[in-house]
Amino acid sequence: MGERTRQVLPSVLSVLLALAVCWLTIAFTRDADTATRAYLQMLWGGIGNWPAFLEGGSSNAVLRPLGEAAMKAALLTLTGLSVAVAFKVGLFNIGAQGQMIWGALAAALVGAHVSLPGLIHVPLALIAAAIAGAAWASIAGVLKLKRGVHEVISTIMLNWVAVSLVDNWLVIGPLRAVAEGASSITGTAEILPTAQLPRLLGDSSRLNLGFPLALVAALGVWVWLSRTRSGYETRAVGLSPEAARAAGIPTLWRAGGAMALAGALAGLAGAVLVLGTEGRYPGSLGAPYGFDGIAIALIGNNHPLGAALSAAVFGILRAGGTRMQLLGVHKSFPELIQGFALLFVAGRMVWLALLDRRQKRAQTQAQGPAQAGAEVPRV
Amino acid sequence: MSLEDASLDIVPGELLAVVGENGAGKSSLMNVLYGLYHPDSGTFRMDGKPVRFKSPRDAIAKGIGMVHQHFMLVPTLTVAENVVLGREPTKRGLLDLDRACDEVAATAKRFGFQLDPRARVDTLTVGSQQKVEIVKALHRGAQVLILDEPTAVLTPQESDELSQVMRGLVAQGRTVVLISHKLKEVLGVADRVAVMRRGRTVAEVRASETTVSELASLMVGEGTKGAALTGVPAVASETPEAAAGPVVLEAKDLRATGDNGRPALQGVSLTVRAGEIVGIAGVDGNGQRELAEVLTGLRKLEGGEGTLLGGPLAGLTPALAKARGVGHVPEDRLARAVVKAMTVEENVALGRHRQPPFARGPWIDFKGRRERTNQLLTAYDVRPPDPAVALQALSGGNQQKVVVARELDAAPKLLVVVQPTRGLDIGAVAQVHERLREARARGAGVVMVSLDLEEVLALSDRVYVLYEGRVTGHFPRKDLDERELGRRMLGAEGSHG
Numbered sequence: 001m002g003e004r005t006r007q008v009l010p011s012v013l014s015v016l017l018a019l020a021v022c023w024l025t026i027a028f029t030r031d032a033d034t035a036t037r038a039y040l041q042m043l044w045g046g047i048g049n050w051p052a053f054l055e056g057g058s059s060n061a062v063l064r065p066l067g068e069a070a071m072k073a074a075l076l077t078l079t080g081l082s083v084a085v086a087f088k089v090g091l092f093n094i095g096a097q098g099q100m101i102w103g104a105l106a107a108a109l110v111g112a113h114v115s116l117p118g119l120i121h122v123p124l125a126l127i128a129a130a131i132a133g134a135a136w137a138s139i140a141g142v143l144k145l146k147r148g149v150h151e152v153i154s155t156i157m158l159n160w161v162a163v164s165l166v167d168n169w170l171v172i173g174p175l176r177a178v179a180e181g182a183s184s185i186t187g188t189a190e191i192l193p194t195a196q197l198p199r200l201l202g203d204s205s206r207l208n209l210g211f212p213l214a215l216v217a218a219l220g221v222w223v224w225l226s227r228t229r230s231g232y233e234t235r236a237v238g239l240s241p242e243a244a245r246a247a248g249i250p251t252l253w254r255a256g257g258a259m260a261l262a263g264a265l266a267g268l269a270g271a272v273l274v275l276g277t278e279g280r281y282p283g284s285l286g287a288p289y290g291f292d293g294i295a296i297a298l299i300g301n302n303h304p305l306g307a308a309l310s311a312a313v314f315g316i317l318r319a320g321g322t323r324m325q326l327l328g329v330h331k332s333f334p335e336l337i338q339g340f341a342l343l344f345v346a347g348r349m350v351w352l353a354l355l356d357r358r359q360k361r362a363q364t365q366a367q368g369p370a371q372a373g374a375e376v377p378r379v
Numbered sequence: 380m381s382l383e384d385a386s387l388d389i390v391p392g393e394l395l396a397v398v399g400e401n402g403a404g405k406s407s408l409m410n411v412l413y414g415l416y417h418p419d420s421g422t423f424r425m426d427g428k429p430v431r432f433k434s435p436r437d438a439i440a441k442g443i444g445m446v447h448q449h450f451m452l453v454p455t456l457t458v459a460e461n462v463v464l465g466r467e468p469t470k471r472g473l474l475d476l477d478r479a480c481d482e483v484a485a486t487a488k489r490f491g492f493q494l495d496p497r498a499r500v501d502t503l504t505v506g507s508q509q510k511v512e513i514v515k516a517l518h519r520g521a522q523v524l525i526l527d528e529p530t531a532v533l534t535p536q537e538s539d540e541l542s543q544v545m546r547g548l549v550a551q552g553r554t555v556v557l558i559s560h561k562l563k564e565v566l567g568v569a570d571r572v573a574v575m576r577r578g579r580t581v582a583e584v585r586a587s588e589t590t591v592s593e594l595a596s597l598m599v600g601e602g603t604k605g606a607a608l609t610g611v612p613a614v615a616s617e618t619p620e621a622a623a624g625p626v627v628l629e630a631k632d633l634r635a636t637g638d639n640g641r642p643a644l645q646g647v648s649l650t651v652r653a654g655e656i657v658g659i660a661g662v663d664g665n666g667q668r669e670l671a672e673v674l675t676g677l678r679k680l681e682g683g684e685g686t687l688l689g690g691p692l693a694g695l696t697p698a699l700a701k702a703r704g705v706g707h708v709p710e711d712r713l714a715r716a717v718v719k720a721m722t723v724e725e726n727v728a729l730g731r732h733r734q735p736p737f738a739r740g741p742w743i744d745f746k747g748r749r750e751r752t753n754q755l756l757t758a759y760d761v762r763p764p765d766p767a768v769a770l771q772a773l774s775g776g777n778q779q780k781v782v783v784a785r786e787l788d789a790a791p792k793l794l795v796v797v798q799p800t801r802g803l804d805i806g807a808v809a810q811v812h813e814r815l816r817e818a819r820a821r822g823a824g825v826v827m828v829s830l831d832l833e834e835v836l837a838l839s840d841r842v843y844v845l846y847e848g849r850v851t852g853h854f855p856r857k858d859l860d861e862r863e864l865g866r867r868m869l870g871a872e873g874s875h876g
Contacts, residue, residue, distance in 0.1 A: 229738050240718040246677060247730035248698030
């Protein structure tokens with residue numbers, strides 16, 4: 001079994017097992033037929049109803065679901081990358097949610113209150129969001145590296161600070177849009193058209209520039225980690241801080257840099273949400289994409305491309321989840337699947353042990369029992 | 380599994396030595412005897428009756444005691460508390476310390492040990508701690524005592540004392556099994572010697588009827604010249620002092636604090652010239668490690684001053700040390716020298732990953748790195764010679780070869796090596812020693828910290844002895860004397876040579 005297979009297989013098996021367990025759950029509480037049809041609905045809702053489309057249906061039947069799935073996948077990719085990057089340097093970033101909140105707010109403010117041509121406006125709003133997220137993550141980073149405060153504790157607490165400050169005060173208080181006429185609008189002011197992420201498939205789908213942006217981010221992080229000096233140093237610090245220090249690597253800068261990058265990626269997720277679909281910082285940021293990032297990163301084995309892949313899978317399931325309601329299955333089912341997959345993938349070592357044993361048994365049978373254990377490795 | 384078809388007869392009342400290279404299966408065999416490992420096949424008889432030990436508890440009940448290489452003592456407890464641990468005498472349900480002390484003192488006296496049962500173990504010397512371990516086994520009624528590499532941490536004087544202790548136990552009818560790879564020492568004390576190679580017992584000889592070189596060839600197998608591999612160099616290093624080049628390190632009155640917060644270096648002064656190997660001898664924990672760390676920028680210098688390769692020693696960082704040309708083979712390989720989850724080639728690049736051929740601009744130069752790694756793997760005979768395999772898949776000896784290859788490839792002007800051959804088998808030891816001599820011949824100054832006195836004697840052009848963070852002896856090669864070194868290692872001052 002190759003190294004790559006060992007990395008990928010446990011995740012794939014975990015997702016499949018989670019799908020099976022959840023199917024059984026529906027089958028037991030309802031019946032097998034409903035379970036199967038609910039899964040089909042989820043699939044059509046995620047990747048589009050291809051059978052209907054091929055029989056001459058409207059292209060919207062495919063484009064709209066795909067666009068929804070892609071946008072959910074984009075957000076999950078960015079927050080998943082955020083967690084994965086921090087993990088590479090040995091830090092557990094539970095704070096993607098808070099970092100995303102600040103990124104979303106920065107994007108909303110720059111998008112609404114700075115007047116610029118579109119070619120500059122969008123990048124500027126994105127950069128502002130990245131900086132805001134990075135700054136918020138750096139609080140936890142500096143506390144960790146200078147004072148030894150555990151990043152799990154500090155990032156969790158900073159999440160609540162962000163929620164309290166932004167969601168519970170700024171966007172419903174000082175930064176709330178002053179509505180003309182009807183006064184029931186919540187959230188910040190609408191962003192200017194120049195700050196909107198361009199839609200890629202016209203009006204039939206919400207798919208926008210945020211999706212390729214997330215893919216580029218995943219590729220970029222992967223290339224950085226695997227091909228550059230600084231990425232190599234970052235991995236060395238994560239795997240063995242003492243050896244990295246002895247090799248002359250500036251460990252504090254690498255760890256701090258990775259944490260800031262993690263924050264920037266989560267901040268970008270906030271920007272994609274605001275500039276791409278919401279159009280403003282809504283009354284509440286809603287779905288906890290930041291927390292989902294933890295699951296996405298872990299299911300993706302903390303590999304940048306793995307995170308993108310698991311984000312794609314769960315983007316599809318999530319987008320399709322609403323369609324399960326047609327059969328009376330609750331729309332939160334994809335989250336249940338995600339939860340189970342995370343639970344199973346946490347047993348990565350168990351998976352690998354099972355796979356190794358299977359392989360060993362196969363080898364033993366192939367060689368014949370007489371030769372088993374004949375190898376004498378040195379202690 | 381590391382044992383294959385190993386047989387051993389232990390005769391009551393004799394001192395049996397088990398010798399073999401690292402990885403030959405000595406410790407595994409003993410762990411089987413002691414019930415820690417379970418054999419896949421084979422039989423085990425005691426007094427003619429087959430027995431099966433499920434755990435060390437069974438072994439202890441049958442009168443087998445073991446003194447491990449790494450002591451199993453609780454440092455903050457007293458001698459008596461450690462000895463009775465697990466079978467404490469009680470009075471009305473409470474620990475009866477007085478009785479424990481009396482019992483332990485009685486056992487110690489019976490076997491001729493001088494031990495204060497009320498002393499805290501962490502205040503004792505390593506040699507005394509070992510005695511506590513032996514008393515612990517005897518106190519539990521051990522008839523057969525297994526000692527795993529007992530002299531590895533001892534000074535020559537302490538080793539002599541241990542030999543007497545072992546002979547004394549045999550004289551009292553106990554059986555002693557001594558595991559060692561120090562052949563000279565084994566021949567001096569054992570009745571019989573069993574030789575292990577690759578998991579098999581390949582020979583059993585009477586100590587009086589064999590020689591060091593015969594044992595050595597048995598250990599490494601046919602086709603290898605035994606005499607060259609006994610740890611004693613065939614050709615003594617004979618660089619005359621005059622040949623040594625310019626000063627690469629000049630340090631005065633160095634002071635530093637150890638990890639435990641206590642002063643570890645209390646005024647160490649030393650000089651190292653290009654083209655010489657300077658040995659640092661001492662019993663473990665007398666400041667050698669901290670000295671190496673100060674010289675490589677890993678530990679903060681808190682007092683004193685020095686010049687290292689043209690720059691000040693104060694304020695040295697690992698990166699700065701590397702830039703000036705300091706190479707480092709640290710003691711704890713897995714923690715300090717390598718990232719074991721990375722590949723061999725990634726580890727070869729570690730520390731030099733910013734320069735060609737390992738990098739081109741900000742990018743990793745995969746091709747250059749692969750080529751250089753392949754060259755080094757061939758030159759240093761690393762097995763398997765696969766640059767893309769994870770480092771942790773290599774054996775300890777091959778990992779060390781990778782580290783030595785990397786550090787020497789950088790052509791260091793000062794090489795700091797700590798315990799460079801710990802845990803390596805004889806073949807690898809010889810190779811590492813050869814490489815250190817090559818580095819010297821090329822003009823590098825080498826500082827070698829080793830707890831293995833034989834190694835220090837074999838390689839050093841000069842030797843400093845450290846005791847409690849101070850230099851207690853300084854000997855040029857011509858004045859090297861094992862006895863005198865041992866005396867200084869125990870703190871005896873003398874006129875500095």
